[in-house]
Amino acid sequence: MNRYSSDDQKWVEMNSKHTLFRTSLIQETYIKTIVNQFSQGTKLLEIACGSGITSVLLNDLGFNVHATDINRIFIQNLKEKYAGFERISFELLDVFNLDQFVDKGAFDCVIHQGFLEHFSDEDIQKILRKCSEVSKFSVIDLPNDKRKNKLQEYGDERFISVERWCQLFRTSGYEVLAINGRRFEGSLSKISDMLSDAEKAELGTSTTYLLLSKHFIPHxxxxxxxxxxxxxxxxxxxxxxxxxxxxxxxxxxxxxxxxxxxxxxxxxxxxxxxxxxxxxxxxxxxxxxxxxxxxxxxxxxxxxxxxxxxxxxxxxxxxxxxxxxxxxxxxxxxxxxxxxxxxxxxxxxxxxxxxxxxxxxxxxxxxxxxxxxxxxxxxxxxxxxxxxxxxxxxxxxxxxxxxxxxxxx
Known part of the structure; x- marks a missing residue:
């Protein structure tokens, strides 16, 4: 499975179209899951922040955000663009080395969106285990197998079932607290506001997961x-x-x-x-x-x-x-x-x-x-x-x- 280089220009070009408005619409469920669960001042660690738009949105909503990415170009641009902003920072970081740079419990919640689907099961479990040790919670957003148009924008995305994702979470140090579906296709897109939470979780072609690390659960x-x-x-x-x-x-x-x-x-x-x-x-x-x-x-x-x-x-x-x-x-x-x-x-x-x-x-x-x-x-x-x-x-x-x-x- 592909491990991305720190100077990968393709990701930069793909993310150049992202705007605050577009991101707030597309990631509404993902962002609401974070906002509804945590209070202002919560310390968030974003993995694979890309354009940084999500981090900026959450920072504007009152969260303390440390945004990381393996892509050197992203991080350099973000440091320059948002220099002087309070409660937000950016760092070049390979998630596979997360435990070498972040202490246990240093953050309240690890977040990432559209990231894990690019890896093998083995690498997914490695990433999740490292994340589960540094933060009590994780909020993760991923596409699933219900998506009809399985366009692989980067070329290696995997569209696996919600059940399989939950299995990977549980075997990697997490309990699943909530499953929130989003991105509805066909006629469902017109009536998505009328769907119950259970129906959204079942029918959404992308899913936001709220996870609790087993490392932080007492007996x-x-x-x-x-x-x-x-x-x-x-x-x-x-x-x-x-x-x-x-x-x-x-x-x-x-x-x-x-x-x-x-x-x-x-x-x-x-x-x-x-x-x-x-x-x-x-x-x-x-x-x-x-x-x-x-x-x-x-x-x-x-x-x-x-x-x-x-x-x-x-x-x-x-x-x-x-x-x-x-x-x-x-x-x-x-x-x-x-x-x-x-x-x-x-x-x-x-x-x-x-x-x-x-x-x-x-x-x-x-x-x-x-x-x-x-x-x-x-x-x-x-x-x-x-x-x-x-x-x-x-x-x-x-x-x-x-x-x-x-x-x-």
Whole structure:
């Protein structure tokens, strides 16, 4: 497979037609994937930046971008053209030597578009493994086998399936977080805005992949983390306003399990604490990982799962765990005890308080309880996939059930 020289003029000529406007239209899905996942100031490393247009666009959107390419002409032109620009830099770099120049975790996300399809499977895996070691995330955009006009502009592009790309990602140190389709052909191009995300992923002739490096995944999962960011855990929430923290130790909400609620309910107003996560996604996505966890903490989440989704949710919890020795720690309001308090309440103020414990505060679309549990009911519901139930001390300042259990054989 071709390895490009640092003075390859053909690439320069091909990229000369690229403009900011053209790139923003063609790469809308790719750019939106980055913008929707990461906040301004995120450190991006672009591989094979070419004309540099994508790097400039992302820099203008508030990202810190270090753009690299093996082509000496590209880098020289970019350094001259964008001299004096803030938060953007350019470097001559061969990705096969990436680990020699970039330390682990030096960047938050590695990005590249229209690059990997020029290499053999063996070289693709080499590149991906090096990228997975220097950054927690990668966003990669590639053509796939659904493209009818398989024009090889450079001469060696490979149009392989989305499934095959995902297989290459997983064998090279990544988990797949999201698949976003783009570039629709024929009649689909006229109705692409009407397609669902799943339909776009299935029908697009190019695909943007959001990847999570396995090197940055701890052995404990904290799902539905909200404003509590546990050290040494993968903190996950699907709230729309959740902020992805690329460097785990830089979270403002970082705490330990022993202090799980102490900070949240005392000196700091809970409403002012933003939701910070390692990863923003649902449990079904995590369950699809090859990486499995030795422990899951599910603290005041299960009551927010509606009955129609509960069976699938429990199955996914079991899928996430590594072995029968792996532990699920779960906490829910103690509905039986709270109902007793409600019936014995002596004022409207008390009734309202106990009512919110039963049904949730309902301050937003997430804070409502679909189902109330007693210890016996919770054990019965989880019993399809878990056993060895042990009740723990209540860590809340209101009646709650805390228990651990193990994945069944």
């Amino acid at each position: 404990k999962l904290h799902y539905g983390c909200g404003t509590v960011f546990l050290e040494d855990h993968l903190n996950v929430d699907l709230a729309d306003d959740a902020k992805v923290i690329c460097n785990h130790n830089e979270s403002d909400n970082l705490t330990t399990f022993d202090n799980y609620y102490k900070r949240q309910f005392t000196s700091i107003d809970r409403e002012k604490l933003g939701i910070e996560v390692d990863v923003k996604c649902d449990l079904n996505t995590i369950a699809g990982f090859e990486t499995k966890f030795d422990e899951i903490k599910l603290i005041h989440v299960f009551e927010h799962v509606p009955k129609y989704a509960r069976t699938n949710f429990i199955e996914n919890l079991a899928r996430c765990l590594s072995s029968p020795q792996a532990t699920l720690l779960i906490a829910v309001p103690d509905n039986k005890a709270i109902c007793k308090l409600y019936l014995e309440s002596s004022s409207l103020e008390e009734e309202l308080k106990y009512n919110s414990w039963i049904f949730g505060s309902q301050r937003n679309q997430y804070l409502h309880h679909f189902i109330g549990y007693s210890y016996e009911m919770l054990q019965n519901v989880l019993g399809s996939h878990f056993d060895n139930f042990q009740q723990l001390d209540n860590r809340n300042d209101y009646p709650a059930i805390w228990m651990t259990c193990n994945k069944k054989l």
